Structure formats: structure tokens, C-alpha cells
Amino acid sequence: MRAFGEGAGCPDWGNRAVEITVAEALVRCLEQEGVEIVFGIPGGAILPVYDALRHSSIRHILVRHEQAAAHAADGYARVTGKVGVCVATSGPGATNLVTGIANAYMDSVPMIIITGQVATSLVGTDAFQEVDITGITLPITKHNFLVKDPAALPVIVKKAFIIASTGRPGPVLIDIPKDIAETRIKFKYPKTVELPGYKPTYRGHPSMVQQAARMIMESERPVIYAGGGVRIANAAPELLQLAETISAPVTHTLMGLGCFPGNHPLFLGMLGLHGTRYANQAVTECDCLIAVGARFDDRVVSKVSGFAPTAKIIHIDIDPAEIGKNVRTHLPIVGDVKNVLGAILPLLKKKENAAWVARVQQLKKDYALRYKREGMLKPQYVLEKLNEFKDDDAIVVTDVGQHQMWAAQYMRFKEPRSFLSSGGLGAMGFCLPAALGAKLGAPDRTVIVVIGDGGIQMNMQELGTAAEHKLPLKIIILNNQRLGMVRQLQEFYCDKRYFAVDFHFDLDFAALARLYGMEGYTVKTEEQLLEILPRALSSPEGVIVNCIVDREENVLPMVLSGSPINEAID
Amino acid sequence: MLICLPVLAASFCPGLKSNRPLDRYHKLEGFTGFNNENMCEADIPGKAWAGAGPGVRCLELRFLRHNLRGGVMMKHTLSVLVENNPGVLARVAGLFSRRGFNIDSLAVGRTENPRVSRMTIVVEGDDFTLEQVNKQLHKLVDVIKISDLTKDAYVDRELVMIKVFAEPSSRAEIMQLVDIFRARIVDVGPKTLTIEVTGNSGKIDAFELSLRPFGIKELVRTGKIAMLRGYKNSIKGNNHKEEDVS
Incomplete structure (x- = not known):
């Protein structure tokens, strides 16, 4: 049996056996795996890792919520094809990552998640900020590790990268207790590791x-x-x-x-x-x-x-x-x-x-797709025009809901890795942080965020991260002041008994954009759209275009639950 | 470490509780006691034992039952080699519960290689379920190899310890039964005898049945462990894990 990673050509300097802390070893391992960016938020249990990260060439992006760290690593991985990495502390830091990990698992995205853990002497005592994150993430990771033996860390990291990026990719979590992270070990990054139970099939029979x-x-x-x-x-x-x-x-x-x-x-x-x-x-x-x-x-x-x-x-x-x-x-x-x-x-x-x-x-x-262009601005029209005006190599990131389906129906792409969306999990809040990761992964390409007014408010804090790192995202909000997809479901499955789907507060997203140092526009008509959209896309700054669209519009065609796919409502 | 999970007797097939036409249950080899053309779930002989107390399982009368998908429900004994890593039991057990597979019993212990453990898992399901069990188990990184022993001739054993009420008047009779079943008395109390017996499920069920009239105070039963007959190793072939990655 050939072992993994043979002939990977790791630089030699990392393989001299020198004594460093496990946290430093972790950072060296990441460097050797070619990691350039990690997303995360520090905290008590992960302090040693952050201390080691300070001296590294790896760029750390301080997000505003751990969920965004996971989604951003996800977006980065989807665009680059490389392994995305995110870091969080124990307890709440780790649990905040969970949605992002599940999302990566459902969509087979290669990701490494590093979490701090309370010291081994405290594990199992319900200590402050302790949570069994390897237990919690058991069903939503491809594999996970709790580091118990300091000397095993380099092997674990190597295994984690192999498992995450080969076969059907997926997220792999490494949980490191604080005392282990501070232990000194002789560091040597292995070139090969043995994984007797992991042999993906690559060649068809x-x-x-x-x-x-x-x-x-x-x-x-x-x-x-x-x-x-x-x-x-x-x-x-x-x-x-x-x-x-x-x-x-x-x-x-x-x-x-x-x-x-x-x-x-x-x-x-x-x-x-x-x-x-x-x-x-x-x-x-x-x-x-x-x-x-x-x-x-x-x-x-x-x-x-x-x-x-x-x-x-x-x-x-x-x-x-x-x-x-x-x-x-x-x-x-x-x-x-x-x-x-x-x-x-x-x-x-x-x-x-x-x-x-x-x-x-x-x-x-x-059976061509169709919608009626009368009355208020139609979301489909916005996306058709966006499709017309965008660069060929632009990356479109969507959130989850009606706008996502319309984008999938009305937008066209020439290349893979140009359309990012939360598919399997359908996690609202994915879009904005994933766009951050996408922009960092492909700085030369325009990143367009297509999002609803519901979805943007689920991870809106990340506008701060985008502003801090001067990431000019083009954010197109299809604003119907409600959770449109849920409203549509209530229309079809609850006999129009609408409940808890309207936002009774009209948030001025254009003003919000200006607060974050971005350009902000509000668009209510087709004429305004045609004027603003090209300007927004060509501006070097980040932009929010708040499109006030028809509130009653449904995503059609729609196959009702239990029907075969050729019997759609149109 | 040996772990045994109690059986959930066919409780996942609620649709079968009716007086459906009786073609849903087919008699299997070796069993001749029931010929009722109209047999339904409540008539499965084992069902009568399901309420008999903790650890008492349905008698393994070999019926072919059909599930709602129309697949034939069968018991399979899987021999699974796993890396002896912390959490591997949780991974396997979690997989079964999360994907809705039914574990009849699960026994874990280390093998001749201390880094490798063997799990003997008895699972009930139709071919489709078994295929999924097999494939999903394979996806666990800690799982090295899986083999379905049911396809071959194999020996299987369980160990049970039974504490039975034994008044002086009934002791002789109990000890006779112990003899017949080649069981052993491992503890004698003033009012009870504790008996150990090993064997396949059928023998253990029969022994338990014969002690029942005396009153069983406590019963503990391991999961099934099994091995292929003859020279062959229980783990053979490599299923889906066929290719190396470089």
C-alpha cells in the first residue's frame, strides 16, 4: 500500500526536529500545507494558537462572528479549490461554527476547522466554555480529532488535510486542549501518514x-x-x-x-x-x-x-x-x-x-421561463439585467431563498466556481461571509452578492469585516421586506395563512452602506436600475444596491411536494 | 468491553400491524410450528416475549418478513474491523441511530492487534438497508474493513448470566437443566443460583425459556460475537476500499 502524500515535495526546513510548542507546530503545519488565509475569532482556550499565528506568514481575517469564519473559509475553498481554514475558541466559539461546518459537509467543501478546548484536566467537568465539539460535530464532519497526545499533532494535521481534500471532500475538525497546545514537542512534519480505513476510489471500474x-x-x-x-x-x-x-x-x-x-x-x-x-x-x-x-x-x-x-x-x-x-x-x-x-x-x-x-x-x-413585467420592479428583471451587466468572470454568491432560485434560473455562467450558494443545508446567512472568503480567494474578480433582506440581516455584521479589509463587494439586495420563500410556502401549503414572514420595519440599507464606508443606492424602478447597476458594478468601492421589489412575486415554476417533476405550477 | 443493545422488535414497521394478506410473512427453513395463512405482526411468536422483561428478546424464529418497500427483512451479522481510536464506538453507534438503521446487538473488543478492534454488529434490514449500512460504515475513516458473515458458514456465540430463584425444592431440577445445556453455576446464594451459559442465540433463548418457570431475577446478555468457519479470516475482501491514493 502506498501511503498518502508521498513525494508531495515539502520544503526541508520544516522537517528538522526542533522543539516548539504544539500551537507553533500547528501553525508550521498549516504553512507547509500552503495555507495563506485563516478566518477566525480568538478566545481563552485558543490563545496559544493565536500567539503562534502572530509570527506566521499566514494572514488572519478577524471576522465578527464565528459562523462567518466557517462560511468565509467555505467560500474561499469553493472559489480556489484549496482547503479553507477557520479557527475558533472552545465552547461558544466552537458551537457558533456548527452551521458553517454543516453547510460545508452538505456541499462537500474541503475545510479544516481548528478549535481550542479547555485543558485536559478540565475536560468532562463542564468547565467554563467547555463543550464536546467533537461529539457535536460527529455527524457533520467527514472526520474529527481531539488531540490527546501532543506529539501526534503533526500527524493529525497531515491526516486532516488529506481527508478533507481527497475523495469526496468535506470538513475535518481538530480540537486542541489548551494545555496540549502549550506542550513542547519535537516538530517534524510527516511526509506520509497511514490511513488504513481511508481509500477513496478514483478510477472507474x-x-x-x-x-x-x-x-x-x-x-x-x-x-x-x-x-x-x-x-x-x-x-x-x-x-x-x-x-x-x-x-x-x-x-x-x-x-x-x-x-x-x-x-x-x-x-x-x-x-x-x-x-x-x-x-x-x-x-x-x-x-x-x-x-x-x-x-x-x-x-x-x-x-x-x-x-x-x-x-x-x-x-x-x-x-x-x-x-x-x-x-x-x-x-x-x-x-x-x-x-x-x-x-x-x-x-x-x-x-x-x-x-x-x-x-x-x-x-x-x-416552456421558457417567464414573468410579468408590470407594476413594481420585478426581482427576475433585476437578475436578468445583473446577468447582462456583470463581467464574464464575475463570481456570484447567493444566500438562501427566492432570490437564490431566481439567480439560478436567470443568471448564466461560463466557468465553474463562479456561482456559490448554500445548497444542501440551505443556510440563510451564508452569503455575505462566503463572499468575503470568495473575494479573498480571487481578489482580481468581481464578487457580486445576491441576497434577500432577510438573509443579509443574518450575518450583516460582516459588512464590518469587508470594510476593514477593503473588500469591494457588490451587494444587490432583493428587498421585499419579508421572508419571501417562507411566504410562498405558506401560500401553497398553508392556504395563504401568512404568519411571521413580514418585517415591519423598513431598514434603509443604502444608509447602512454609507455607515460602513460603502456606496449605497435605493432602486425602485427599472429606469433607476438601468442607471445605477452599471455604475455600481464599475465602481472600485463596495456597493449596496437596495432593490425594492414586488412583494408578492413567487418563484415559478414550482413542483409541489409529492408531485413528479414534470408537473409544475407555472 | 462488551456492549449489548436491546432489540426493538420490528417496531419500525407500523404499517404491518393490520390484518393484511398473509403473503407478507413467509415461513422459513426449519420452522414448522406456524402455518396460519392469516398471520400478522401480533402473531409473530417472538412478539409474545417482547414484554417479558429487560434483556429478553424475540425468539429468533427465522421468518422472512417484508418491509414496506417490499424488501425482505433479514438479520445480518457484520464483522467490522476498526482502528482502536477514542470515539470510534460513538461514531459507529451514532451512524446507526442517525441513519435509522436498527442495531440488534453490538459487541466490541480488541483483536490480536491492540491497535485494531473488532465490532460484531447484528443488524436487521432488507438488501437496500444492508447496502447502505455497509457503505455508510465504510465512509467512517476509522473503519478498516467490513464483512457480512451471514453470506458464509460461521460460528456465533453469546454469553448470558442468569440469576434464577432456586428454592431447595427446585434446585435439583435447575441443576439438571444446567447439565443439559452445558451451562455452569458460577454463584450460589441462599435463594438464588447464578448460571452462565454460552452458545448461539437459539440455545440461549431456549435455556432462558426453560428457566423462566422458576422465576428469573436478573439476566445479562452480551452481544453476539462471530467467526467464519474453517481456515478463512472473518475479514476478507475489501469491498469499496480498493484503491490507494497518492
Whole structure:
């Protein structure tokens, strides 16, 4: 068995055995892993680590709430593809991270979380600021460690980085008691570690690959269903080549947005609950569904028996546990999406499927997305225009709710890692801190924040962090003075018995922007929007554009709970 | 360390409590006592024992039951090698509860290698559930290998200690039973005998049943441990963990 990390080419200086504290060793380990930025908030139990961080080349971003530290590390990781790192103290610091960790876990984001812990002598005594964070995060981390042996720290950090970034990525937490962090150890960063229970499968089984190629070539109405795995595996070029070779229309999940060029004739847009009707119809009619790095989430599948009823399903995923979990699969291929597609492609021949492509084009015409442009400013219009005015390489970060679905429907992306959103967990408050991380990860790209007035108030304190670090975020608030998505759910599922969804206080976000040294605009009409939007996007400063939009607008199409995806309300 | 969790007798299949047509239960090999065409949940013989007291489990009469998905419910004995790290038991137990898998019993102890422990887990479910149990267990970094012994010939054992009321008048009879079951008396009190017996579930159930008329004061039972018959190791093959990463 080959061990992990062999030949990783670590610089030599870190491997001389010198005696330093565990906290210093931790910082050295992070440096050797190429960490450039950590997000966090200090506190009592994590003091030794912060003391060591003071002398490091690693940049520390002091956020205003630990949840933001986790989301920012998440945003950073999604944009750069590197491992995001966040740090917090014991107790409340650690529990505040929990939402961010769960979010990273659900969306398979590589992340290292470092938490302080009370001294080992106090562990288990309900000490001040003590909480069993490894216990709490057991179901929401890929793995976690409580450091009990000081000398084991370098090995643990190495393992943590390997586990977080390989296979199906995910968050890994390291909990370090304060006395351990202060203990002196002989530091040597290991080049390899042994993980006998961790062996992700990267290459697809050759006979499965051959069968898949045969099934694809035999199909007459293929559809590709692309998920976040395509982004994680950097397999967008292979996906494009596959789609063009077999003339298969491509639909994507929320996580898969950007993995296939939005202006391509074979692009179908998002499928599922709020997916386009033509994507859902195409999936329902297809005879071969090629799922690539997607996990058949309930928001995609809706009614299981009505999902792709006539299709043979090929499921390519690196995580064997996803195969057959939600939907029956005819041909599973466990492996890295890039490798598997790379193996299938040479076995395929060019084919046209002319009738099927024509049928799909007809569906796109018949079932085009639509909304009525009358009365108040429409949120869909704002996003259409934003899509028009934004740079091609701009990064769009959304929060969770109606604006998120509209952004997924109306915005187009050419590149993966251009659209960030909280998918699996659906955590409001994700957007603003994730945008901080995204901007720090890609300082040369414009970062556009599309957010609701509900979501921005969930982590609004991070405007302070953005201002401090002069991060010019372009914040577009679709302000309907309510929790629009919940209101929509109450309309459909509670017979319009609206409750607890309206904000009865009109907050002037433009004025708020000026408080934080940003430019602030309020937009109420289409004319104002067309005037302000280009100015806001080209300004070197951070901007908040507070768009007062129609309060009654619903996200359509919408598949009601229990219906098959081709029966949407439009 | 041995840990045994009590059985939750089929309580997760509420939909089966009706007088549904009887094709839902099929008789299995070896059992001839029940032929009722209209058998439903309440008629499962083991059910009668479910309320008999702590530690008393349904008799393992080998019925094929179908769950709501239409899958055949079967008991599987999994032999799982894990790294002997702190928290590994919590990881495995937490996984079962969180994903709604039913553990019948779980026994943990170290192996010939002190860094590695073996968990013997008895889990009930249909093929789909078992596949998920297997795959989800594999995702735990501490889990090295998993093997479903049920697919092969294997030996399984449980240990039970029973404190039974033993008036002078009944002692002789109890000791006779002890002889028959090749059990051992490990403690004698003025009014009780404490008896240990090892064996497979069937034998232990039968022993318990035969002592019941005397009055069982206390009963403690380990989880099942198991091993493949013959030369083969219990852990073989490597399931999904087939490729090295560099």
C-alpha cells in the first residue's frame, strides 16, 4: 500500500526536529500545507494558537462572528479549490461554527476547522466554555480529532488535510486542549501518514465504463444531469466534450451551475423543484440519464417513482454511498468524475440524436421561463439585467431563498466556481461571509452578492469585516421586506395563512452602506436600475444596491411536494 | 468491553400491524410450528416475549418478513474491523441511530492487534438497508474493513448470566437443566443460583425459556460475537476500499 502524500515535495526546513510548542507546530503545519488565509475569532482556550499565528506568514481575517469564519473559509475553498481554514475558541466559539461546518459537509467543501478546548484536566467537568465539539460535530464532519497526545499533532494535521481534500471532500475538525497546545514537542512534519480505513476510489471500474459507453451509444434520448462533483473534480471540459459528442442536453443542480456553459445550445438550466420546465420535461422523457457528480437530492427528484421513469440511469460518483441511495440506478460507476468521463470519452462515437435535440429545443421554446413585467420592479428583471451587466468572470454568491432560485434560473455562467450558494443545508446567512472568503480567494474578480433582506440581516455584521479589509463587494439586495420563500410556502401549503414572514420595519440599507464606508443606492424602478447597476458594478468601492421589489412575486415554476417533476405550477 | 443493545422488535414497521394478506410473512427453513395463512405482526411468536422483561428478546424464529418497500427483512451479522481510536464506538453507534438503521446487538473488543478492534454488529434490514449500512460504515475513516458473515458458514456465540430463584425444592431440577445445556453455576446464594451459559442465540433463548418457570431475577446478555468457519479470516475482501491514493 502506498501511503498518502508521498513525494508531495515539502520544503526541508520544516522537517528538522526542533522543539516548539504544539500551537507553533500547528501553525508550521498549516504553512507547509500552503495555507495563506485563516478566518477566525480568538478566545481563552485558543490563545496559544493565536500567539503562534502572530509570527506566521499566514494572514488572519478577524471576522465578527464565528459562523462567518466557517462560511468565509467555505467560500474561499469553493472559489480556489484549496482547503479553507477557520479557527475558533472552545465552547461558544466552537458551537457558533456548527452551521458553517454543516453547510460545508452538505456541499462537500474541503475545510479544516481548528478549535481550542479547555485543558485536559478540565475536560468532562463542564468547565467554563467547555463543550464536546467533537461529539457535536460527529455527524457533520467527514472526520474529527481531539488531540490527546501532543506529539501526534503533526500527524493529525497531515491526516486532516488529506481527508478533507481527497475523495469526496468535506470538513475535518481538530480540537486542541489548551494545555496540549502549550506542550513542547519535537516538530517534524510527516511526509506520509497511514490511513488504513481511508481509500477513496478514483478510477472507474473498466467493465462498468465499457457498459456505460455502450448504454450511452445505444440511447436515443440521452440527458446529462450534472452536479457539484463536476466542479470539485474540475471536470467541466470533459463534461462539455461528452455533451457535444453524444449531443445530449445538459441539466444541472444548484451546485452544478457553472459546470456547463450557460450560452451553449445544449444547456437546459437547473432541474428539480424550481428547475426549468423544459429541463424537468426532458428528464422525464429521456431514455438514458447520465448523472455526473450529483446525488439525486429530494429537491431534484421530488416524487421518486415519477423521476426519469423511462430512463436507464448511469450514476457516476466518487462516493459509493450515494449510489442507489435515493433512486434506483441501472449502472453505477464509483470514481472521480474527471477520470471516469476521461475513460468513457474515447469509447464514444459522435452522434447527433437530431430528433431528440429538436424535441428539446421545442420544449425550451414552449416552456421558457417567464414573468410579468408590470407594476413594481420585478426581482427576475433585476437578475436578468445583473446577468447582462456583470463581467464574464464575475463570481456570484447567493444566500438562501427566492432570490437564490431566481439567480439560478436567470443568471448564466461560463466557468465553474463562479456561482456559490448554500445548497444542501440551505443556510440563510451564508452569503455575505462566503463572499468575503470568495473575494479573498480571487481578489482580481468581481464578487457580486445576491441576497434577500432577510438573509443579509443574518450575518450583516460582516459588512464590518469587508470594510476593514477593503473588500469591494457588490451587494444587490432583493428587498421585499419579508421572508419571501417562507411566504410562498405558506401560500401553497398553508392556504395563504401568512404568519411571521413580514418585517415591519423598513431598514434603509443604502444608509447602512454609507455607515460602513460603502456606496449605497435605493432602486425602485427599472429606469433607476438601468442607471445605477452599471455604475455600481464599475465602481472600485463596495456597493449596496437596495432593490425594492414586488412583494408578492413567487418563484415559478414550482413542483409541489409529492408531485413528479414534470408537473409544475407555472 | 462488551456492549449489548436491546432489540426493538420490528417496531419500525407500523404499517404491518393490520390484518393484511398473509403473503407478507413467509415461513422459513426449519420452522414448522406456524402455518396460519392469516398471520400478522401480533402473531409473530417472538412478539409474545417482547414484554417479558429487560434483556429478553424475540425468539429468533427465522421468518422472512417484508418491509414496506417490499424488501425482505433479514438479520445480518457484520464483522467490522476498526482502528482502536477514542470515539470510534460513538461514531459507529451514532451512524446507526442517525441513519435509522436498527442495531440488534453490538459487541466490541480488541483483536490480536491492540491497535485494531473488532465490532460484531447484528443488524436487521432488507438488501437496500444492508447496502447502505455497509457503505455508510465504510465512509467512517476509522473503519478498516467490513464483512457480512451471514453470506458464509460461521460460528456465533453469546454469553448470558442468569440469576434464577432456586428454592431447595427446585434446585435439583435447575441443576439438571444446567447439565443439559452445558451451562455452569458460577454463584450460589441462599435463594438464588447464578448460571452462565454460552452458545448461539437459539440455545440461549431456549435455556432462558426453560428457566423462566422458576422465576428469573436478573439476566445479562452480551452481544453476539462471530467467526467464519474453517481456515478463512472473518475479514476478507475489501469491498469499496480498493484503491490507494497518492
